[in-house]
Amino acid sequence: MPPFLPYGRQLIEDDDIAAVAEVLRSDVLTTGPAVAAFEGDLAAAVGAAHAVACANGTAALHLTALALGLGPGDRVVVPAVTFVATANAARFVGAEVVFADVDPATGLMTPATLAEAMARAGGPVKAAYPVHLNGQTVDIAALAQACPGLALVEDACHALGSRTGAGPTGNGAHSAMTVFSFHPVKTVCMGEGGAVTTNDPTLAALVAKLRGHGISREAGAFRHPDEAFAASGEANPWYYEMQELGFNYRVPDVLCALGRSQLAKLPRFAAARRSLAARYDRLLEPLAPRVRPIAKVPGCEPVLHLYVVKIDFAAAGLSRAEVMTGLRARGIGSQVHYLPVNRQPYYVERYGQQSLPGADAYYAGCLSLPLFPGMAEDDPDRVVEALSEILGP
Ligand SMILES: *Cc1c(COP(=O)(O)O)cnc(C)c1O
Numbered sequence: 001m002p003p004f005l006p007y008g009r010q011l012i013e014d015d016d017i018a019a020v021a022e023v024l025r026s027d028v029l030t031t032g033p034a035v036a037a038f039e040g041d042l043a044a045a046v047g048a049a050h051a052v053a054c055a056n057g058t059a060a061l062h063l064t065a066l067a068l069g070l071g072p073g074d075r076v077v078v079p080a081v082t083f084v085a086t087a088n089a090a091r092f093v094g095a096e097v098v099f100a101d102v103d104p105a106t107g108l109m110t111p112a113t114l115a116e117a118m119a120r121a122g123g124p125v126k127a128a129y130p131v132h133l134n135g136q137t138v139d140i141a142a143l144a145q146a147c148p149g150l151a152l153v154e155d156a157c158h159a160l161g162s163r164t165g166a167g168p169t170g171n172g173a174h175s176a177m178t179v180f181s182f183h184p185v186k187t188v189c190m191g192e193g194g195a196v197t198t199n200d201p202t203l204a205a206l207v208a209k210l211r212g213h214g215i216s217r218e219a220g221a222f223r224h225p226d227e228a229f230a231a232s233g234e235a236n237p238w239y240y241e242m243q244e245l246g247f248n249y250r251v252p253d254v255l256c257a258l259g260r261s262q263l264a265k266l267p268r269f270a271a272a273r274r275s276l277a278a279r280y281d282r283l284l285e286p287l288a289p290r291v292r293p294i295a296k297v298p299g300c301e302p303v304l305h306l307y308v309v310k311i312d313f314a315a316a317g318l319s320r321a322e323v324m325t326g327l328r329a330r331g332i333g334s335q336v337h338y339l340p341v342n343r344q345p346y347y348v349e350r351y352g353q354q355s356l357p358g359a360d361a362y363y364a365g366c367l368s369l370p371l372f373p374g375m376a377e378d379d380p381d382r383v384v385e386a387l388s389e390i391l392g393p
Helices: 014-024 033-046 057-067 084-092 111-120 140-146 201-211 253-263 266-287 320-329 345-351 357-365 379-391
Strands: 050-054 075-079 096-100 151-155 177-181 194-198 291-293 307-311 366-369
Touching: 014 253, 033 050, 033 177, 033 194, 033 253, 050 057, 050 201, 057 084, 057 151, 057 177, 057 194, 057 201, 075 084, 075 111, 084 096, 096 111, 096 345, 111 140, 140 151, 194 201, 253 266, 266 291, 266 307, 266 379, 320 366, 320 379, 357 366, 366 379
Parallel strands: 075 096, 151 177
Antiparallel strands: 050 194, 177 194, 291 307, 307 366
């Protein structure tokens, strides 16, 4: 039997390993030049003025909530279909989550579902965290236009390399900040890693400060001159100031070297994902209408993080678990992205049962099939054959 195909995995090559080894042999393992170099490359890749790298995508989300000053009493809209971390970021700072429904065909928040969530929120909403699910982009310009004054943070953990008419995801054309993850299943891998991109220099500096305990070493920004400066007017050599309650969310140079080496491969990784997805699209045509690729978003050129199909399990006479087990028996991994977050026990206990029909419909039919740049060109054939065998005539 050919090797097991997981639904996603990293592609690490010899030059990635060499880049990491070089940093390991150097003097600086953290807070060094590889961090700044990675940040510069990421900002350039997504067309943002600033990038701040940090420990992981969850830390990046937390930093954006801190930088926006969100806290107890604030309401934050998050789409129901996402990884739990998007919603948790609001809870980390004591804010309340208002779950927005999504388009059942794409899983994406829309201006209508955002407006509906804001109307239901029971008070003013400070921020929203739209999610570019699977790599397909939310219409961020339309969200910004529909809700002027609302702070928008894009969760682009699925969408590194995706583009629309407004340019690459992360360029901040219509949002305050954008968050990326470099977990091994994501398009670019650091093992653990994340980043915030923004065009706002004040937000960038604040995120960077919060990443490192809220500490500033900039003499020009010191708040307590009596402590900071000697009689000569020179800054005291030992002195730094903790100005905010921050965290240690640094990411080491070792991992930034990996991230930088991987980021240089984004065009190749993106092309591989696109060509595998196109092959799936073609091979799946005979399985319609029981199996269909999820609807394409007009105007979006995605780099898909996940290849998701919608399956009509009732018509197939099989449960999703039966299909997944059948795939696994044939050496093929699959996964479900995601149980709507409002249905997680923590959120049910906090906010009660909620009915979000678009999210429920999206969840009911979705299944993520293997998609990663190290797949063989004809691996989708194997997956689709297995699927048609399991579903039967
Ligand atoms: C992966 C992911 C995160 C969290 O990123 P980590 O690096 O794993 O902390 C957040 N949101 C979405 C949509 C993700 O897919």
